[in-house]
Amino acid sequence: MPSSSAAKTWARWYSRSNKMRKIAIAQIGVGHDHAGALPPAFCALPERFTCVGYALPEGEAEKYPEKLGMFRGLREMTVEEILADPTIDAVAVETSEVHLTKYALLAAKAGKHIHMDKPGGANLPEFEELVDTVKKNGVILHLGYMYRYNPLIAPLMERIKSGEFGEIFNVEAQMNGISPPTREKRLWLDTIPGGMMFFLGCHMVDLVIEILGVPERIIPHNICTGIDGVRANDYGFAVFEYPNSKPRAQAFVKTCAQEFGGFARRQLVICGTKGTVEVKPLEMHVGSTGSQITEAVITTNPTWNDRGLTEKSEPYDRYSTMMDTFARMCLGEIGNPHSPEHELAVYKAVLQAAGMMEQ
Numbered sequence: 001m002p003s004s005s006a007a008k009t010w011a012r013w014y015s016r017s018n019k020m021r022k023i024a025i026a027q028i029g030v031g032h033d034h035a036g037a038l039p040p041a042f043c044a045l046p047e048r049f050t051c052v053g054y055a056l057p058e059g060e061a062e063k064y065p066e067k068l069g070m071f072r073g074l075r076e077m078t079v080e081e082i083l084a085d086p087t088i089d090a091v092a093v094e095t096s097e098v099h100l101t102k103y104a105l106l107a108a109k110a111g112k113h114i115h116m117d118k119p120g121g122a123n124l125p126e127f128e129e130l131v132d133t134v135k136k137n138g139v140i141l142h143l144g145y146m147y148r149y150n151p152l153i154a155p156l157m158e159r160i161k162s163g164e165f166g167e168i169f170n171v172e173a174q175m176n177g178i179s180p181p182t183r184e185k186r187l188w189l190d191t192i193p194g195g196m197m198f199f200l201g202c203h204m205v206d207l208v209i210e211i212l213g214v215p216e217r218i219i220p221h222n223i224c225t226g227i228d229g230v231r232a233n234d235y236g237f238a239v240f241e242y243p244n245s246k247p248r249a250q251a252f253v254k255t256c257a258q259e260f261g262g263f264a265r266r267q268l269v270i271c272g273t274k275g276t277v278e279v280k281p282l283e284m285h286v287g288s289t290g291s292q293i294t295e296a297v298i299t300t301n302p303t304w305n306d307r308g309l310t311e312k313s314e315p316y317d318r319y320s321t322m323m324d325t326f327a328r329m330c331l332g333e334i335g336n337p338h339s340p341e342h343e344l345a346v347y348k349a350v351l352q353a354a355g356m357m358e359q
Contacts, residue, residue: 022047023331026088026092027055045327090330091107093114101121105126109137150313151321153268163274165276165300167272173254174265175282196233196255201353216241218239222238222355237255240253253353276308292317295311
């Protein structure tokens with residue numbers, strides 16, 4: 001249960017939301033790859049958000065001068081100013097990966113709702129303190145796992161949970177590519193603890209946990225290819241074991257930064273006793289608007305050469321539904337289906353899959 005002070009804070013926000021129906025939000029950081037997507041997302045949802053300003057900690061103004069145009073017209077603030085401002089309801093934490101949890105924790109202590117990009121920093125005790133703090137203060141912790149809001153994948157998850165495809169015994173999740181096709185970006189992976197599994201494999205770990213739950217064992221097998229002088233683990237692989245499930249199940253996650261054509265082959269395969277779902281590509285750019293599409297093949301006919309039925313999403317924006325949903329959570333219109341405890345379980349699984357945490 002939230003503390004009494006947290007309950008009063010929530011009541012204040014909820015009362016204000018009934019009048020304004022908007023969330024005053026500020027962004028902390030630009031170091032994350034998805035940082036540039038959020039200011040446009042806020043602007044595209046004027047009925048939900050008022051974007052108050054931004055802060056650039058950790059020397060990010062000097063590190064990423066090319067990114068600062070995203071904040072044109074917004075007020076530059078310090079982190080301390082954002083946290084001390086009682087009119088700011090929420091923060092979006094978009095620093096580089098290693099600093100994410102640090103600033104989310106500061107926001108939680110200040111009683112702000114939090115959208116934090118995934119997967120969080122590399123410090124487990126800090127993430128555990130974040131989870132404890134958001135629970136104590138009764139604020140939203142919302143992570144930027146965008147596939148949770150994918151217009152094809154999200155309904156498929158409901159169908160899987162309803163039993164339409166029977167008991168699930170196998171999940172295969174891949175997120176590969178040349179990301180992007182420059183040596184500098186692949187060398188940058190060395191700054192990310194856990195390499196590709198921590199950087200992009202976290203998306204796939206999130207989906208595995210959503211489908212099969214927390215595994216009894218995770219076996220990491222991450223390597224450095226050494227291509228182009230890369231020193232990080234640019235090829236991530238991990239097996240998730242569920243030996244006591246019925247039927248017995250397992251999953252694997254693969255993520256490689258060196259694969260030509262890997263983006264188009266990003267995929268999620270779910271095998272059940274009544275059918276198989278193959279989502280591929282997980283997303284693909286269409287047109288010049290930045291929109292995506294997702295395709296899936298669903299097979300429920302056991303005939304050996306049956307090719308299944310294809311489903312295809314309409315073009316969509318990656319971040320619009322995600323941020324609209326976050327605003328609705330902050331306003332108390334809907335609950336968060338992913339509890340702080342769930343986020344901690346996903347985070348621990350990411351660390352284990354990346355070889356950063358013993359089981």
